[in-house]
Structures are given as structure tokens and as C-alpha cells.
Amino acid sequence: MTFTLSSTLASSEEDASHKSGAAEQDELPTVPDRVSLGGMPIYIVDKRLGKGGFGQVCLGRRLQQRKTTPINKPNKVAIKFESTASKGCNNGGPPYEWQVYNKIAGCYGIPKIYAKGTQGGFHIMIMELLGPSVWDVWTTEGQSLPVPYVACVAAEALRALQDLHGRGYVHGDIKPENLLLGAPDTPDATRLYMVDLGLAQRYTSSSTARHLPYHQNPNEFRGTIRYASVHAHLGRIASRRDDLESLAYTLVFLLSGCLPWQGFQGDDKGYQVCKKKMDTSAETLCGSAWPPAFSRFLESVLALKYDEEPMYDAYMALFRPLTGNSASRPLTIFPSPEKTPRKVVGRKRAREDSAEDTAAELGLTPPDSQRKKARTGWAGTQWITVYVKRRPMKQRYHFNVNADRLSTHVEKGYKEGLFITAVASCKGLWAVIMDASAKQKGQSYKLTNGVFMPREWITEKWDEGYYITAVAGSDNFSSLVVMSKGTKWTQQSYKVDSTFPYEWIKKKWRENFHVTSIGTAGSPATKQQWAVVMSRDTEFRHQVVEIDFQYPSEGIHYHWDKGYRITACGATQHQAAVVMSLAKRSNAGDIVQETLRTGDFPATYVKEKWERDLYIDLIAYGRTAIMSFYPYLYYNDAKAAKDWLINVCGFEHNITMEDPDGTIGHAEVKHGFGVVMFATAKPAEGKKSPKDLGGAETASVYVNVKELDSLHDRAKAAGGNITKAPYDTDYGSRDFSMKDPEGRLWFFGTYVPRHECPDKKE
Numbered sequence: 001m002t003f004t005l006s007s008t009l010a011s012s013e014e015d016a017s018h019k020s021g022a023a024e025q026d027e028l029p030t031v032p033d034r035v036s037l038g039g040m041p042i043y044i045v046d047k048r049l050g051k052g053g054f055g056q057v058c059l060g061r062r063l064q065q066r067k068t069t070p071i072n073k074p075n076k077v078a079i080k081f082e083s084t085a086s087k088g089c090n091n092g093g094p095p096y097e098w099q100v101y102n103k104i105a106g107c108y109g110i111p112k113i114y115a116k117g118t119q120g121g122f123h124i125m126i127m128e129l130l131g132p133s134v135w136d137v138w139t140t141e142g143q144s145l146p147v148p149y150v151a152c153v154a155a156e157a158l159r160a161l162q163d164l165h166g167r168g169y170v171h172g173d174i175k176p177e178n179l180l181l182g183a184p185d186t187p188d189a190t191r192l193y194m195v196d197l198g199l200a201q202r203y204t205s206s207s208t209a210r211h212l213p214y215h216q217n218p219n220e221f222r223g224t225i226r227y228a229s230v231h232a233h234l235g236r237i238a239s240r241r242d243d244l245e246s247l248a249y250t251l252v253f254l255l256s257g258c259l260p261w262q263g264f265q266g267d268d269k270g271y272q273v274c275k276k277k278m279d280t281s282a283e284t285l286c287g288s289a290w291p292p293a294f295s296r297f298l299e300s301v302l303a304l305k306y307d308e309e310p311m312y313d314a315y316m317a318l319f320r321p322l323t324g325n326s327a328s329r330p331l332t333i334f335p336s337p338e339k340t341p342r343k344v345v346g347r348k349r350a351r352e353d354s355a356e357d358t359a360a361e362l363g364l365t366p367p368d369s370q371r372k373k374a375r376t377g378w379a380g381t382q383w384i385t386v387y388v389k390r391r392p393m394k395q396r397y398h399f400n401v402n403a404d405r406l407s408t409h410v411e412k413g414y415k416e417g418l419f420i421t422a423v424a425s426c427k428g429l430w431a432v433i434m435d436a437s438a439k440q441k442g443q444s445y446k447l448t449n450g451v452f453m454p455r456e457w458i459t460e461k462w463d464e465g466y467y468i469t470a471v472a473g474s475d476n477f478s479s480l481v482v483m484s485k486g487t488k489w490t491q492q493s494y495k496v497d498s499t500f501p502y503e504w505i506k507k508k509w510r511e512n513f514h515v516t517s518i519g520t521a522g523s524p525a526t527k528q529q530w531a532v533v534m535s536r537d538t539e540f541r542h543q544v545v546e547i548d549f550q551y552p553s554e555g556i557h558y559h560w561d562k563g564y565r566i567t568a569c570g571a572t573q574h575q576a577a578v579v580m581s582l583a584k585r586s587n588a589g590d591i592v593q594e595t596l597r598t599g600d601f602p603a604t605y606v607k608e609k610w611e612r613d614l615y616i617d618l619i620a621y622g623r624t625a626i627m628s629f630y631p632y633l634y635y636n637d638a639k640a641a642k643d644w645l646i647n648v649c650g651f652e653h654n655i656t657m658e659d660p661d662g663t664i665g666h667a668e669v670k671h672g673f674g675v676v677m678f679a680t681a682k683p684a685e686g687k688k689s690p691k692d693l694g695g696a697e698t699a700s701v702y703v704n705v706k707e708l709d710s711l712h713d714r715a716k717a718a719g720g721n722i723t724k725a726p727y728d729t730d731y732g733s734r735d736f737s738m739k740d741p742e743g744r745l746w747f748f749g750t751y752v753p754r755h756e757c758p759d760k761k762e
């Protein structure tokens with residue numbers, strides 16, 4: 001069983017490659033040479049079939065072989081030994097896995113358990129003998145399996161998961177090593193089974209059968225890094241969607257032989273892998289080499305909510321057409337449910353279309369315009385502003401403030417009786433919110449140059465009775481720390497760390513501290529740092545942390561509904577963290593709160609919010625989103641560009657040509673965020689254009705966003721050269737550009753998070 005915290009997990013997935021090795025035989029405790037459990041015949045222990053983190057599985061042969069045996073006392077069995085001293089057993093008690101097997105007996109695709117007992121210092125489970133794992137088959141077949149095989153694995157694993165989930169459990173460790181075939185030379189040799197329930201967990205309450213409440217424990221990880229869902233990496237309580245995400249990664253691994261996040265090493269391997277998963281869209285991962293069913297499945301699974309019931313039947317229906325006909329099918333698959341024949345009007349559908357259509361019919365693929373993209377593969381940074389409804393009051397905001405100008409604004413505010421309530425930094429400039437909400441008796445602030453959190457100054461101010469009430473850091477580690485007098489807090493402590501210091505927060509929670517501010521500094525080019533400030537005797541009763549590689553919308557809504565409100569937030573360029581608190585006051589849950597994410601500082605929106613008595617309470621700038629991306633191609637001969645794409649890069653779909661009329665157009669990205677402006681290089685009279693392109697004779701080729709990654713890869717494979725775009729466009733962040741082998745074709749993409757994303761709890 002794999003059951004370790006993230007820091008110790010690095011080796012667990014690598015274990016997969018050296019299961020059942022004779023060379024390792026000696027490292028394991030010697031198991032008895034025969035097993036005799038009450039009610040069962042005696043079994044001679046034969047060769048080892050496999051081993052895991054805590055146990056080993058051996059072949060058992062019945063001492064007295066019979067021509068015919070009762071179904072539950074076969075001649076050959078698998079015997080799983082786990083030392084009673086093993087960490088997987090609770091104080092020598094039976095392994096946790098046994099409980100799960102008891103609860104789910106008879107589940108589709110789970111091996112039969114004949115007996116369990118203890119003998120000679122081992123917990124012993126006698127189970128149905130199975131054959132090689134899908135990992136073994138993948139290895140023998142040259143580290144990639146054909147589509148029909150993988151589609152069968154998909155369909156069968158889905159059926160087994162449907163049954164397991166139906167019984168209130170999630171598996172928690174779906175991977176090729178835990179998917180086994182039936183015993184060779186038996187009628188079940190081509191059936192698929194799921195083993196290793198050591199990480200299985202209930203996701204429903206055993207008494208009410210209702211879904212367990214949502215919760216995130218950042219830093220807590222169970223599973224195997226390579227196949228774990230992003231939610232598992234982020235420490236969210238396991239739910240059905242996690243098994244399906246792991247299954248999707250398993251399928252891609254079986255098809256393609258590798259996953260893009262393999263090869264990370266070091267202490268932060270789990271973090272790096274998770275980040276890479278978040279930055280990889282379903283289209284990129286599944287590529288265009290495989291039938292679209294795989295990316296449809298992944299895309300749909302990634303969009304599942306915490307407690308949403310997956311559409312197992314629809315998923316199975318996606319894969320079934322790819323499994324081949326029943327005579328040639330490499331694995332036995334569960335018969336498809338009775339289906340009303342679909343009326344096909346017009347043309348005869350190609351196989352790939354039929355998977356698409358099935359998915360659409362089953363509601364898996366809503367039209368692009370409605371589809372909420374879980375991961376589009378491009379990180380984006382935005383302003384996050386959190387608003388709270390208050391009695392009418394004066395509030396002022398300043399943004400894009402240069403260090404030299406800061407004091408002018410602040411002093412002016414102080415003269416008007418306002419205090420700084422929130423600060424943030426974006427691209428080396430500062431944002432400051434001042435208002436009359438704080439019941440403060442005095443305030444002091446310090447702007448440092450290149451030093452994140454000026455310890456000496458903070459200590460001095462603490463001694464004078466001030467507490468940190470707001471903090472922000474910039475890309476070069478300069479910081480703006482605001483300390484105030486008049487809070488009811490009695491003690492304060494802060495921690496600066498390159499990873500979000502959740503363990504420290506948990507320790508401080510136990511000492512009656514609560515998070516009161518968060519600041520971040522650094523950029524991807526340097527190390528990033530979090531500063532978390534915690535204070536004692538706050539107005540909070542309980543806090544939770546939501547952290548993600550995008551704005552953690554689901555967790556925020558869940559906790560809003562439970563009466564929590566956002567009381568601190570911060571974001572680096574990789575992650576956003578939100579702290580939500582339950583106040584001691586019983587009516588605190590009535591507080592109206594809204595959030596907004598915007599590409600630019602939300603100046604115009606703030607005014608509109610003020611009209612509704614909503615005032616900025618918190619502000620941060622950092623990564624909030626996986627952006628939609630609208631690429632465009634620019635070439636001085638559009639036809640040649642198209643030819644190059646189609647004939648050399650093998651790029652077929654969704655290319656539309658536009659006349660080189662020199663006008664500026666704009667396109668709305670249908671899913672996700674963003675209105676992206678684009679322009680041809682020859683500007684029309686009086687219109688804006690990208691800076692360095694004016695005057696060239698050009699045409700543009702617009703490429704559907706979905707094709708970007710495959711285009712990118714194919715062009716690279718065809719000898720294209722990918723470079724950084726040489727200029728910033730007027731319309732947003734530059735990203736990258738690409739030339740064909742002759743240096744002719746320019747391809748560049750840009751994303752602009754111009755679209756506002758409001759979120760509210762009233």
C-alpha cells in the first residue's frame with residue numbers, strides 16, 4: 001500500500017518499475033512456506049507475484065490438489081502477506097485494506113477474497129489469483145499499447161469504478177500497476193481487475209450515505225505522484241472525480257508511454273508535477289495522434305465538481321467504439337447497456353465522429369461557448385479584489401504607484417482621517433487602499449527596497465504596540481508593510497517561506513493564532529516567497545486555507561455557504577491562496593462579500609461597487625487562472641503559410657484564412673477568459689497596430705485555440721524554430737513566436753485577461 005506524505009512519496013511511482021524482482025527477494029521478511037487459515041485448505045507458498053510498500057503477494061498452491069474444487073477453495077490462489085509489525089497495520093491490528101474488502105465484497109472488477117487471518121507474524125489474505133498487471137503488459141509490448149487495448153482498459157476500469165463508487169468508496173490509487181488481468185489460461189484471462197485498496201476511502205458518510213463535506217488540507221497527499229489528480233496533490237478530500245482523473249492519466253500513459261510530468265526530481269517534486277499537470281491542457285496531453293475520446297474524457301473529468309456524480313455510462317460509451325468488435329477485442333468488456341438506436345441523418349459517420357457525437361449526445365461536450373475549460377494550459381495573472389458590504393464610507397484607491405510617489409498619497413489619506421487597509425504590488429508598482437473602516441488609533445508603514453519583510457523595523461513597532469495589518473512584496477523582494485495600533489490582538493508572528501507555510505499555520509492555529517495578512521514577493525525568474533502573518537485573539541473562531549494554481553472558486557463557494565468569509569488572500573505568479581474565516585460573532589455569515597478578478601486594476605468597477613456600498617477589503621495580484629489563449633499566425637504569404645501548416649506540419653483542422661485587408665479585428669475567446677485583440681501587420685488608416693509590424697505586406701491565418709499545442713509540436717518536429725516574440729503587442733503579454741525552417745513563418749500567441757470574473761456571496 002502506498003500511504004505516505006508528499007515529501008516521502010518520491011519513490012513510490014518509481015517502484016512500479018521494479019515490482020516482483022528476485023533481486024529484492026532478500027530485503028523482504030521471509031513468509032511462511034505454507035498457509036493454513038481456518039476453514040480453508042492448506043496452501044503451499046510458491047513464487048512471489050508482486051510486492052508493494054508494505055506487503056508481498058505470493059502464489060499459493062493447494063496442498064491437496066483437486067480436479068474440481070468449490071469456487072471458494074481453488075487449487076491456486078494469491079496470498080497477500082503483510083507483517084503485523086508493518087506501518088500499514090494499526091498497532092499490529094489487521095490492515096486497513098481488509099475493512100474495505102469486507103465492505104465492497106462482490107464489487108465488479110474486484111478480486112474475490114477467500115479468507116483472512118493471522119499466522120507467524122503476518123496478516124494473511126487469501127484471494128483470487130490474477131495475472132499480469134497492465135503495467136507488465138505495457139512493458140512487454142514495448143512501452144505503449146494500441147488504442148483498442150487502452151480503450152478496453154478504459155471501459156472496464158470505468159465499470160469497476162462505477163460499482164466501487166456506488167458502494168461509497170473511492171479507490172485512491174488508480175495506476176497501471178493496480179490494474180490486473182485475470183489468471184492466464186483461465187476463462188477470466190482477458191478480464192480486468194482492480195487491486196490494492198489500501199488507499200481506498202469512503203467519500204460518503206456511512207450513516208447518511210451523503211457526500212462527505214469538502215475540505216482542503218494543503219500539503220497532505222495520498223497516492224502516486226505520477227497519476228494523482230491535481231485535487232489529491234492539493235490535499236482536497238478524495239472524491240469520485242479523482243479516480244477518474246488518475247484513470248485518464250493512466251490511459252494516456254499506456255498509449256503514449258510517458259506523461260509530461262515525468263522526470264521531476266527533488267524535494268518539491270510533488271509541487272512541480274502538480275504545476276505541470278495544471279499547465280497541461282487535455283488537448284496537449286492527449287495530442288492529436290489519439291482518437292478524440294481520450295481528450296474528451298479527460299476534459300470532462302477535469303471539469304467535474306467535488307461531489308458531482310460522473311457520467312460513467314457516457315464515458316464508457318465514448319470508449320466502446322474504439323475497442324474493436326467482440327471477436328477481436330483484446331479484453332473482455334462489460335456489455336453495453338440497452339440503447340435506443342440513434343437516428344443518423346445525412347452522412348455516414350466516421351468512427352472518430354461517432355465518439356464525438358456520442359459524447360455530445362450524452363451531454364459530455366457542451367458546445368464550446370458553454371464549456372468551462374478546466375485547464376487550457378496557459379497561466380495568467382490578475383488582480384484579485386475582495387469587496388465587503390459596509391455602511392457608506394470614504395474609500396480611496398491608488399494603483400500603479402511608484403515608490404517615490406507612495407508617501408504623497410498616503411500622507412494625503414492620513415490627513416483626511418483614512419488608514420491603509422490593503423496593499424498589493426504589480427510589476428514593481430504599488431496599490432494602496434485607504435479608508436475610514438478601520439478603528440485604528442495609529443498607523444505606520446515601511447517601504448523597503450529589495451528586502452522582503454524588514455524584521456528589525458517590525459520588531460521595533462511590535463514593541464511600540466503596533467501589529468502588521470497589511471503586507472505586500474514586489475518582484476524584486478521590496479516590501480510594503482503596514483502596522484497599526486488599536487487592533488484587539490494580543491500577539492503576532494509571521495513566517496516567510498518559499499512554499500506556502502501550511503504546517504506552520506496549523507501549529508499556530510493550535511496556539512489560538514489566526515491568519516490576518518498574506519503577502520508575496522519574487523517572480524518566476526527568482527525564488528518566490530510567501531509571508532503569512534498570524535495574530536492571537538482575533539475575531540475569528542475557525543479558519544480554512546484554499547490554495548490552488550488558479551482562483552480556488554469551488555472551495556470559496558463551498559465555504560461561503562458554510563458562513564466563512566475571505567479574510568486574507570495572496571498570490572504568487574504560480575499559486576493563489578485564500579484564507580476564509582468563521583467569525584466569533586454569530587451574524588458574521590450575513591456579511592455580503594464579492595470578489596473580482598481583472599486583468600487591469602479594477603478602477604471602473606470599484607466605483608460601481610461603491611454605489612452598492614461594497615468596498616475593497618483585500619487586494620492581491622498574482623496567478624489566478626489558466627488562461628484561454630488565442631494564437632495567430634502571421635505570414636507574408638497566407639497561402640504559403642497554410643500550405644506549410646497542412647503539408648509539412650500535418651495540421652488539418654480549423655484554419656480559416658482572412659484577407660490581408662490591413663484592418664484590425666478582434667475575437668472573443670469563447671471559453672475561459674479573455675477578449676484578445678489582434679491585428680494584421682498592415683495597419684489601416686488611423687488604427688492602432690502592434691508596434692513593430694507596421695507596413696509589412698501580410699496576411700493572417702487564424703488557428704483555433706484547440707489546435708495550438710499540436711501545431712506547436714508538429715511545427716517543432718518539422719524543423720520549425722520557436723523563439724520568444726521580439727516585441728510586446730499593444731494588446732497584451734507577449735508569449736512566443738515561431739519560424740518555419742526557412743525563417744519565414746511567424747507565429748505568435750498572446751493572452752490578455754481582459755475579461756472580468758465576478759464571484760459573489762450575498
Ligand SMILES: Nc1ncnc2c1ncn2[C@@H]1O[C@H](COP(=O)(O)OP(=O)(O)OP(=O)(O)O)[C@@H](O)[C@H]1O
Nearest residue numbers: 001002049050051052053054055057078129130196
Ligand atoms: N490477486 C493477485 N493475483 C496476482 N498478483 C497479485 C494479486 N494481488 C496483487 N498482486 C501483485 O502484487 C502486487 C502488489 O499488490 P498490492 O498492490 O495489493 O500490494 P501493496 O503492498 O498494497 O502495494 P503498494 O504498496 O504498491 O500499494 C501487485 O502490483 C501485483 O503485481
